[in-house]
Each structure stands twice: as structure tokens, then as C-alpha cells.
Amino acid sequence: MALAIEARDLRRTYRTRTGWLNPRRVAIDAVRGVDLDVRRGELFGLLGPNGAGKTTTIKMLNTLLIPTSGTARVCGFDVVSQTREVRKRIGYVFGGDRGLYDRLSGLDNLRYFAELYGVPAARQKRRIAELLELVGLAGRERDRVEGYSRGMRQRLHIARGLLHEPEVLFLDEPSIGVDPVAARELRSTVAGLAATGTTVLLTTHYMAEAEELCDRIAVIAGGEIQALGTADELKHYAQGRRVLEVQAFGVTDAQVKGIDLLPGVREASVEVLGTSQVLTVQSDAAVDVQADVLRALDGVRLGRVTARQPTLEDAYVTIVNGVDRTPATVTA
Amino acid sequence: MRVVRLVALGTLLHVKQFSRSQFEIATALIIPLVQATLAVYLFRAGTEPHRMLEAAIGAGMMAVWSSVLFGSGGAIQTQRWQGTLEMLMLSPRPPALLIFPITLATAVTGTYAMVATLLWGGLVYRIPLDIAHPLAFAVAVPAAILGLGMFGLLLASTFVLVPNANAVNNALEYPVWLVSGMLVPVTVLPGWTGPIGAALPTTWAARAVRESVTGAGPVWPSLGTCLAISAVCLVAGAAVMSYVERRARANATLALA
Numbered sequence: 001m002a003l004a005i006e007a008r009d010l011r012r013t014y015r016t017r018t019g020w021l022n023p024r025r026v027a028i029d030a031v032r033g034v035d036l037d038v039r040r041g042e043l044f045g046l047l048g049p050n051g052a053g054k055t056t057t058i059k060m061l062n063t064l065l066i067p068t069s070g071t072a073r074v075c076g077f078d079v080v081s082q083t084r085e086v087r088k089r090i091g092y093v094f095g096g097d098r099g100l101y102d103r104l105s106g107l108d109n110l111r112y113f114a115e116l117y118g119v120p121a122a123r124q125k126r127r128i129a130e131l132l133e134l135v136g137l138a139g140r141e142r143d144r145v146e147g148y149s150r151g152m153r154q155r156l157h158i159a160r161g162l163l164h165e166p167e168v169l170f171l172d173e174p175s176i177g178v179d180p181v182a183a184r185e186l187r188s189t190v191a192g193l194a195a196t197g198t199t200v201l202l203t204t205h206y207m208a209e210a211e212e213l214c215d216r217i218a219v220i221a222g223g224e225i226q227a228l229g230t231a232d233e234l235k236h237y238a239q240g241r242r243v244l245e246v247q248a249f250g251v252t253d254a255q256v257k258g259i260d261l262l263p264g265v266r267e268a269s270v271e272v273l274g275t276s277q278v279l280t281v282q283s284d285a286a287v288d289v290q291a292d293v294l295r296a297l298d299g300v301r302l303g304r305v306t307a308r309q310p311t312l313e314d315a316y317v318t319i320v321n322g323v324d325r326t327p328a329t330v331t332a
Numbered sequence: 333m334r335v336v337r338l339v340a341l342g343t344l345l346h347v348k349q350f351s352r353s354q355f356e357i358a359t360a361l362i363i364p365l366v367q368a369t370l371a372v373y374l375f376r377a378g379t380e381p382h383r384m385l386e387a388a389i390g391a392g393m394m395a396v397w398s399s400v401l402f403g404s405g406g407a408i409q410t411q412r413w414q415g416t417l418e419m420l421m422l423s424p425r426p427p428a429l430l431i432f433p434i435t436l437a438t439a440v441t442g443t444y445a446m447v448a449t450l451l452w453g454g455l456v457y458r459i460p461l462d463i464a465h466p467l468a469f470a471v472a473v474p475a476a477i478l479g480l481g482m483f484g485l486l487l488a489s490t491f492v493l494v495p496n497a498n499a500v501n502n503a504l505e506y507p508v509w510l511v512s513g514m515l516v517p518v519t520v521l522p523g524w525t526g527p528i529g530a531a532l533p534t535t536w537a538a539r540a541v542r543e544s545v546t547g548a549g550p551v552w553p554s555l556g557t558c559l560a561i562s563a564v565c566l567v568a569g570a571a572v573m574s575y576v577e578r579r580a581r582a583n584a585t586l587a588l589a
Contacts, residue, residue: 014584064418066582087424098415103352104345112345115338116423116430144352160419 004199005038010070030056032223043194045214046203053223054203091161091169095176107141117164131159151182168199207313221323238310246279247303342433364448367391372457388453390514393538395445403438404484405491405501427577428570435484439477464547472544476537479562485569533561
């Protein structure tokens with residue numbers, strides 16, 4: 001089996017010092033022994049909450065960070081000792097507004113990075129035109145980047161990451177802050193890349209995105225891989241459960257804690273959506289908790305109440321909530 | 333050839349990026365007026381009013397040095413703030429080749445201020461642009477700019493290792509003006525400043541440009557010395573930059589977050 005990415009017991013500790021008079025050293029274990037095999041041509045997802053170690057893992061694999069210990073190889077090359085070989089073969093796209101020369105045009109940004117990535121001069125013009133077409137920026141390439149919307153910047157990031165036709169593409173939360181239409185186009189672009197044989201390692205917060213795109217998904221939390229498999233395999237983590245969703249207005253933390261303690265309830269969490277809240281209660285499949293939950297919400301204005309089967313997101317919540325997240329060590 | 337192309341294109345695009353900053357444009361236009369005024373009154377108060385053009389050229393070189401010092405000294409930090417440092421470092425090129433076009437661009441944009449100094453000198457103080465060796469001047473100015481850009485790489489790579497690099501920047505601006513003889517002749521300075529000035533490419537760059545303007549001496553030896561010292565700085569800067577890149581990857585300081 002040809003592997004595009006292989007990591008063995010990859011660890012990364014950040015060390016910082018705080019205070020002048022009484023300095024304290026803080027060691028944060030961001031990644032604590034990650035083992036990963038990604039096959040060539042695979043679209044692999046890395047899911048996890050904020051601070052789980054996703055970006056740190058990606059940055060160790062793409063040579064921006066040196067691991068504290070462990071080894072990793074990309075396309076067969078070591079990420080610490082053979083950085084130039086690795087860099088020739090990878091592209092990196094991250095989410096957000098930064099990372100571009102704002103006062104230059106999109107075309108100038110692409111020309112510069114094509115030169116940096118060693119795209120032959122004779123091919124640059126055609127390659128840039130192809131990518132502008134692919135990401136939907138053709139016709140806007142001579143505008144300054146500072147006038148681009150967030151979605152356009154994100155698409156320019158993607159075009160830049162693909163300039164040298166990388167064998168492995170790292171996408172670190174590429175759809176963050178992008179509107180739904182642009183996010184859909186982005187997913188279609190990523191799926192197209194995978195179809196042409198590019199290996200993609202994608203980190204995202206969006207379950208639907210991961211479920212739609214990824215061949216396999218790893219859930220990382222507390223700096224360790226907690227679960228790994230296809231989306232259907234991961235859903236088994238929530239097997240034997242049912243989910244109750246209640247639209248509400250004004251649920252308090254105390255009420256959520258109370259619901260969490262009800263007989264048969266496994267997890268209870270609240271998400272704010274605009275002016276309303278969505279209370280999600282996972283319970284044992286054999287226990288109907290709806291009446292108890294509604295009783296606990298007495299006095300709260302309620303909207304829609306729905307019972308459904310567990311999704312990937314429910315499985316993800318189950319996996320992540322079972323993890324102890326205390327990675328920092330403080331020494332005097 | 334590809335390296336030359338990369339440096340040329342990189343410099344051009346970084347010059348574009350710098351020149352479109354309103355702050356940079358305002359600075360490049362207003363500071364030279366102050367410097368031209370300083371030069372004019374300094375020499376009018378002295379006994380050599382015929383050396384006004386020389387003084388204006390010196391003030392122009394001061395502007396180039398300031399641009400290199402602040403632009404190159406803070407080059408890595410600026411790229412880090414923009415979020416472009418990681419993207420640059422991810423390219424399969426030696427780190428020095430990624431930063432050198434930026435430091436060269438700071439020297440090139442410094443010439444705006446030099447031109448502005450001469451223009452302000454002519455318009456406001458009627459200093460005639462009477463250059464003794466125009467051809468040598470036309471070669472000396474770009475060569476001096478190239479030399480200072482090479483020196484800038486050493487500044488960029490070493491300043492990033494220094495805590496509070498901004499304070500070092502501020503502390504270096506005026507002393508280098510002085511010991512390099514940009515504003516006052518080095519002969520009027522204490523003897524111990526001589527070796528320091530002789531080791532700096534800024535001294536030889538200012539001297540070469542001044543010689544081309546006044547015809548007081550042969551331009552080429554000064555220019556050659558400037559480029560030789562600058563080449564040493566470039567090599568040293570490239571070595572330090574490779575160390576800095578590895579250290580930044582180990583310490584996780586390529587990004588802000």
C-alpha cells in the first residue's frame with residue numbers, strides 16, 4: 001500500500017515562559033503521540049474541537065513545525081531532515097483572511113508564489129489561468145486582494161496551494177467564515193482534486209463537510225487520535241442511542257446540568273443559533289426521555305421538538321466529550 | 333538564472349506592495365523635506381555653501397539607510413504579521429532567497445526618498461543638480477542600493493534574534509548616519525569611529541555616490557569596496573537566516589498564533 005503520509009508517535013510540546021519577577025514555565029502538550037497513515041489519493045479528514053491539536057499536527061506534517069519527538073514522512077520523505085523534498089510535493093491552504101499580499105493583485109500573488117514554488121516560467125501563465133478558472137476568479141485577477149471578499153481570498157489561497165500541482169494538499173479549516181454557497185463550491189473543488197489523484201488532508205469543524213468529502217476521518221481531541229474510520233464506522237460510537245432536539249429560548253446552564261443527570265440521558269448540550277437555542281439530548285435508545293426533558297424545561301419558551309437517529313455529529317460529540325483535556329504542565 | 337529571476341520578480345512585487353502603503357508614501361515625501369532642510373541649514377551655517385548638493389545627496393543616502401534599517405530590520409516581523417511568513421517558508425527555496433527580495437525592495441523604496449530629497453532641495457532651496465560624473469552617478473546609485481539591500485539581509489536575520497529589535501533599530505539610525513559620513517565628513521569625527529565606519533557598506537556607498545556627484549575621487553574603488561562588504565553580509569545573512577528558520581520551526585514562531 002503506497003502511503004502519502006505516515007506519522008509515528010508524533011508529539012509536540014509548546015514551552016512558554018510567563019512573568020518577570022516570578023517566572024513560570026508552562027509546557028503544553030498539544031499533540032501527544034499521533035499515529036497516522038494516509039494512502040495516496042485518499043481524502044482524509046481530521047476532526048476535532050478547538051485546541052485539539054489539528055493545526056499542530058498539520059504543521060508538523062507540512063514542515064512548518066519540528067516535532068518534539070516521533071517521526072513523519074510525506075511522499076516517503078522525512079519532514080525534519082528532507083524538508084525541501086517534502087515542500088516540493090505539498091500544498092498548504094489555511095482558512096481566514098491572512099497570508100496574502102493585500103496590496104498586490106491576485107495575479108501578482110500567484111505569479112510570485114509560482115516563481116517561489118519553481119513552476120517553470122513557460123508554464124506559469126497557462127497554469128495560473130487554469131487555476132483562476134478553477135476557483136472562479138477569472139476576470140478579477142487584476143484587482144487588488146484588499147478589495148476581495150473573504151470567499152474570494154479563500155479561493156485565491158486554494159489557487160496558490162495548487163500552483164505547483166502538489167501530490168499532497170493540506171487544507172486547514174478552509175471553509176471557516178465562508179458563506180454557504182462559496183463553501184459548497186469549495187467542497188466541489190476539493191472533491192474534484194481528490195478525483196484527480198491528489199491526496200488531501202482536511203481539517204474542519206463542519207461534520208457535513210467531512211461526511212460528504214472524506215474517505216476516512218480521524219477524530220482528534222486532547223492531542224490524541226480518539227477514533228478513526230469511515231463516517232459510517234464512526235457513527236457506531238453513537239449506536240444504541242437516540243437523539244432529542246428541542247428548539248428553545250432561554251435555557252439556563254443549570255437546566256442543562258439537570259437534564260444531563262436525568263435517568264437514561266448520556267449527553268446534553270446547547271447550541272445557540274441566531275436568537276434561539278437548540279438543546280440536543282442523547283439518551284439510551286431504550287429510554288424515552290422526552291417527557292422528563294420537557295418537564296425540566298418548564299417555564300422556558302419552546303419551539304420545535306424532534307426525535308431522530310444519531311448522526312456523525314452526535315458520534316463526534318460522544319467521542320470528544322469522553323476525553324480528558326488537561327494538556328498544560330506548569331513548573332516554577 | 334532562475335535565482336536572478338526570482339530575486340528580480342520578488343523585489344518588484346515587494347516594491348509594489350510597499351509603495352501602495354499610504355503611510356510609506358507620506359513618509360517618503362515628508363521626511364526628505366526635513367532632511368533636505370537639515371542638510372541645507374547645516375551647511376549654510378558652516379563655511380562651505382558650495383557643498384549644498386553634496387549635503388542633499390548625503391541626506392538622500394540617510395533616507396535610503398533609514399528605509400533599509402526599518403524595512404529590513406522588521407522584514408520578518410512584518411511578514412509574520414501579514415501571515416505570509418509561513419507561506420514563504422513553505423516554498424522549496426533557501427530561506428535567504430525568500431527574504432533577500434524584501435530587503436532589496438526596502439532599499440529600492442528608499443530611493444524614492446532620495447529623489448524626493450533632491451527635488452525638495454531644488455524646489456525649496458534652489459540647490460542645482462550639477463553632477464560631476466553623471467554616468468558614474470547612474471551606476472553608483474543602483475549599485476549602492478543593491479549593496480544596502482544585501483546588508484539588509486544580515487539586519488533582517490540578526491534582528492529577529494534580538495529581543496526588542498525595534499529599540500535596536502532606533503538606536504542604530506543616527507550613529508550609522510554619522511559614522512558613515514552621510515551628513516558630515518568622517519574627517520571631523522573622532523578617530524575611533526574610523527574603523528567602524530570602514531567596516532560598514534553604508535560608508536562606502538555614501539562615499540561612492542558623493543564622489544560621482546563632486547568628482548572629488550575615483551568612484552569605482554569605493555563602489556567595489558561597498559559591494560565586497562555587502563557580499564560578505566549577504567553570505568553571513570544567508571547562514572544566519574537558515575539558522576533562524578530552523579529555530580523558528582523548533583520554537584513555533586513562524587506564525588503569530
